[in-house]
Amino acid sequence: MTGLEQLLGRAEELYRDLRFTAVSEWKKRNGGLAIGFMPVYVPRELLHAMGVLPVGVMGAGDDLEIIRGDAYYQSYICHLPRSTIELGLNGALDSLDGMLFPATCDVIRNLSGMWKMQFPEKYSHYLDVPQDFDANVGGQFYRRELEEIAEELHRRGARKLEPAALRKSIAAYNENRALVEGLYSLRIEEPWRVPTHELYLLLRAGNVLPVEEHTVMLRDYRAAVLADEDRRSMDQARVLLAGSFCEQPPLGLLRTLERAGCYIVDDDFVQVHRWITGDVRADGADPLADLVLAYLKQGIASPIRYIDEQVKGQALVERVERSGAEGVIFCAPSFCDPALLDQPMAVAAIERAGIPWTSFKYAENTGQFQVIREQAGTFADSIKLWSE
């Protein structure tokens, strides 16, 4: 087995491991707290600085049979929370000492309360990130919010939050983010080198691995694909996949899209890795303030953020241009309010820019891809037949 295969095998294993063994092993080795977090964004730097392992929980994909989760959710609510509850109930999350529920949507918000009722002994907190991006208003509020979390975690056994440690953590995540971004850029240049289903697995690995280990993995992957002579360009359409920022599509869906003739050159997967653009200042006197400021000023445009005074969708058009995509596929989870409510505005912007697009919905456990294959295939056909 080549090193690349081994690395991808490891990433896939982490992705398929619904019992989060990597986390319990980390705890055995390091003895710190592990705190789960739901999509989309939490300040992992803060947790890291306190010796806490941040663990991204993104539902359970298509491997878990939902037995009790459906007892908590009606059919018209997305799939993610029910698989998360299922994981909680079947003990898969026992290694976590708590959960953070960032302000993403009403479903995750309400899940935070359900968690409190279902698992009263565990720490669970709704992280209310501000929608006011003024440093003196929203910024102050967010800072107090983070301080409270830090205090609470400290009470529960985490190291005290120290500026020096925080600065180091910020630096560690800056490095990690830059590597992720580097792979995204490489995929834009040579999409056959970085197939999306691989890149995706790497992102998911970052949900459970400590950042240092993940950074090594990213670096090794990059070196391996650059050296791989067998990867060659094919006649495929370049598309940007938008809308999958919370509940994640099953791996089969990504493979289906690639097989139906699409190169995915930009996407919204596991956004916690890309939420902050550029580096967070790592050498400031008040690193917590720098972290807050990065959230306020360096965040990407996303359906779950209020976009003040900008034309909605403009950011997407810019991404299309940056990534050289020939079209946009809106690929959102069924019943995902933020994604689906945003879509008409994004579509309007895309159409104004003359960019072709198509859309479909999925659930993390969708098992049939015929319809999606037809749609994506047609979309790729139409781009390909008329290219040049």
Added chain:
Amino acid sequence: MSKQATPGNVATAALKDQSQERQKAMIAEHFRKLAEAPERGEKCVYTFVPGNLTELIDSFGLLPVLPEINALQSGMRGKSRDYIGLAEKLGHSEDVCTYVKCDIGMLKSGNVGPTGERLPNPDLLLLSYTGCFTFLKWFELLGQEYNAPVAMLHVPYQGDGVVTDSMRTYVVDQLKKKVIPALERISGRAYDEEALKERLARSAKAEEDLVWVLESAKRRPSPIDAYFGGVYYIGPIFTAFRGTQDAVLYYRELRAEIEGRIALGKGPVTPDGEIENERYRLVVEGPPNWTSFRKFWQMFAEEGAVVVASTYTKVGGVYDNGFRHDPNRPLETLADYCMGCYTNLNLPTRVQMLERYVREYSADGFLINSVKSCNSFSAGQLMILREVERRTGRPGGFIESDLVDPRYFSASNIKNRLESYFQMIEQKRAGGA
């Protein structure tokens, strides 16, 4: 005003109480003012029901428009099917909140309001974003449609079941630095704290009477239906009138009327007559369906089921836990009000509230109407159901419908479930006896 245009009319079909006449007149007057606003150069602010800042808006002489109420009215008037259809044709997803689609559809069909008069365009979209993330998108959409400025008020959620100083400070900061300046800009007037205080004092008075009315349902038989009837009672507090003298008078009258009913030992009035035999006392969680509102109510009334308490009547503010607008802390009280609305409470608090209602109102059971549109309400309701059942030992019922999408109101399905539910309560009683 068209025949079934306002909630007032449905109820008055059976009995024309003075309070209902007053409410009708208030609403008619409001929409007339709105229709005339463009000519008279009056400015209007679109905003949401939960956490609405009616007193503040009014103190600037601005007129509030509540798109949620318009959507609800479109549902009652049988227009929502077409509006929603139109919005879906324009690319809005089938999966999302139908209030938004109903509003967009109405806008695209000429923006004719519930009284047949055209609604004015917004001069400001006041995004007081309380208890529901959909609001955010809604006004982003409207912002693009109207090209109107948006003032954002992020109301933090009671994630841990409490309002902290930090949360209050955040809201007050936003009021001071964002909302008030925006209102000043469009009204051309300076913030007048005295004017605000006066209005807040009147709000408190009306709130006092509203709470009395809602709590009258603790009696047997209950003189009111606190859900189907309740939505009419909260109308003036919810909508454009809190803080006005009209609202104070309305609630005073209403209270007197209910006192009269109590003296006569009468049950609630429904569109199909009075309920003479109160057979089931229920607590209801979740919004009603508006498209078949009357049919829906009938299914309860026919069986002698009276709703003695509901959470939906608390989305525009929870007052029965003691909160009143306090003129002495004008901005802080507005902040507390915003953060205290029902959908801004976390799930454990919602469960406690339901549990309390079941006990204090001696309910035979509680029922959840889960609406497809609203994740804010619906996500978690199944757990609420089990928790309340476990804590109170009373049977819970669960039905599903939608606010304004008639495609999701299946009368036979709901009737089937309701009948089974009532028979279950009945059987349980017989078995228990």
Added chain:
Amino acid sequence: MKTNELRVAGIDVGSSAIKVAVLRDRGSEGAELVGQATERLRRRDPLDVVDSTLDAALALAGLRRDELEYIATTGEGEKVECRTGHFYGMTTHARGGLFLDPEVRAVVDIGALHARAVLMDERARVLGHRMTSQCASGSGQFLENICRYLGVTIDEIGPLSLQSQKPETCSSICAVLAETDVINMVSRGITIPDILKGIHLSMAGRYLKLLTSAGARGPVLITGGLARDEGLRAALIELVGEQQVPVEIRMHDNSPLAGAIGAGLWGAFRVRKLSSRGVSLSGSRG
């Protein structure tokens, strides 16, 4: 054989039938449909039926298999061994639609399991599309099931529906529950034409929604198996008038063959394009 002429076949592997079209394509000078065949699957393995259907169409065209320059598949045809290349359903229906009626800029393809609205330009390039979801309500299969309950054959559906006086609306979203709805209607004494028309109207409503949300305007061709259903077509036309949708619903005798025709034509297109780059496809056939 004329010098510029290509002989191609298109095979549409559907979930209920295999459709084959054989064409002589003369590039910018147009193309001619010279052979066609349709074979209902009736629970047979599609791959077993493909060969015989292709041969039947070739026989009509007076051609042998090895005389073909390109065999294109569409639908579920990715697994057909003798294919030269595969094109996706909406790509081919657009092309086939344009061939059958050069004025249309949109087709609505209604098949056994799905319906899709496809927008295109004057060269049949797909500009946009809408498709029904994973739920099978309102598909051809659904109509077939209902017919079994009503004791009506597929060919009778259209004519019967046209006789309706007072169509009965069918409320169920779900195709399965609709069966019960239908039984219920019969038990209430609703006539079969009224039931069928009701179903046609509700299906038409869905398709129209697909068309309008895709942004279709002007003449639209119905393709796919249900194009044979005059009742459905009438219902569509009726709704278009009622809702004042700016489209004109059209039909062609060969509409059900549109996918196969389109596949064949795209095959020829590829041959020309590749040969202009000096690439030959011979030998790529299995």
Added chain:
Amino acid sequence: MKIDYCVGIDLGSTTTKAVVLDGERRILGRGITNSRSNYDVACKVALGEALINARFSLIDGRMEHDGVDAERRRELLTRFELAFREQQYRSQLAALRTSLHQHAERLAMGAATNAALERILGTMEQETGELYRVGASRKSDFFRDLAGSRYVELAEAIARDGGHAFDPLVGLFDKAILETENSTEAVGTFESHARKAMVQAGDPALQRAVTKVLSIELVQRLGVGTGYGRQRLPFPEKLIRSEILCHGLGAHAMFPGTRTVLDIGGQDTKAIQVDANGIVTSFQMNDRCAAGCGRYLGYIADEMNLGLHELGPMAGKSCRTVRINSTCTVFAGAELRERLSLGEKREDILAGLHRAIILRAMSLLARSGGIEDEFTFTGGVARNTEAVKALRLLVKENYGERKLNISPDSIYTGALGASLFAWREVSRQEAEPVEVPA
């Protein structure tokens, strides 16, 4: 002699069931027929079948009374019943023939069609004796299915020989069968069939018993209805009970220790919790999507050209269950074909489909409050061995050991509950005789 009875009728989306109960609340007979568009006829036929079944047991009782030993009784009764069913079948076949010819004539289909019909019907008639031979296996007990599948086979054979086009023949059948099954006359009467069957069986002890039982008058006190078509049941409103309550009470009557009931019928799945008195304490039903209900298996059986009862055993041969996430009933056929073309084995796919159905049911169960001891599985799907196997497995995995009750008569649970409600209503009316319903 005269016996009073009450009947409960469960008009389901697929089948209509009747249970006849005597004054001691003992089950006299059960009847089942396929549901059809004429609800009245469906109820009548189901009741008729239940009364036939009742008389069979009375005949058995009579013979026992006359001292015939058990072994012999069983043999005689089997022979008698088969002969009886044969008569019934012949009578329905005759009605079908008339109807087929009428339709062919109305459509002016011509001589070739008539000849084809006669070929088919002639064969079917000839085969009737064999069909009801002792020990023969049948695909279904319903005339529609039995006659239908054979008719289609024969029509296909004719079409293959180039004798006649296939579609029009099937079309004729679809029309004629509707007419046949919606007429109460087509089945004939108990008495006439019984007399013929009695002669056919040719045993004096049996003849004595049959004659005796024929003279017994069965008198209906009251009937209570329930079921899917509840809004349109041919019962006065006062005599209609919700399915949930009927299933709860029925399950309680069959297994008094029952606390949780799962019912999977043709179009709906219900999870019900009952207390020690059979009173429903909570319940959940599937919403407006019929995915994963019994009808799904019906489509699959059609697709594979199997009888419903053959599905379970075939799936039972699987050793590797395929994961299936979508259970949209209408897509069932497509999914099956897709999987087959991917090279998966029939039995593995079938096992996966069964598991998928039970998984959906598990959600509803969880929603209704979980699975308590004892747990009873009712409805048509409980007859499916593979569904039961999947259920056992999943219950054990998720709730631990639970006593699982399954009765061969579980499909009658709702009807049994309804018949119990009927007797309750009788007692109530006797207590306050003023309130007799119209």
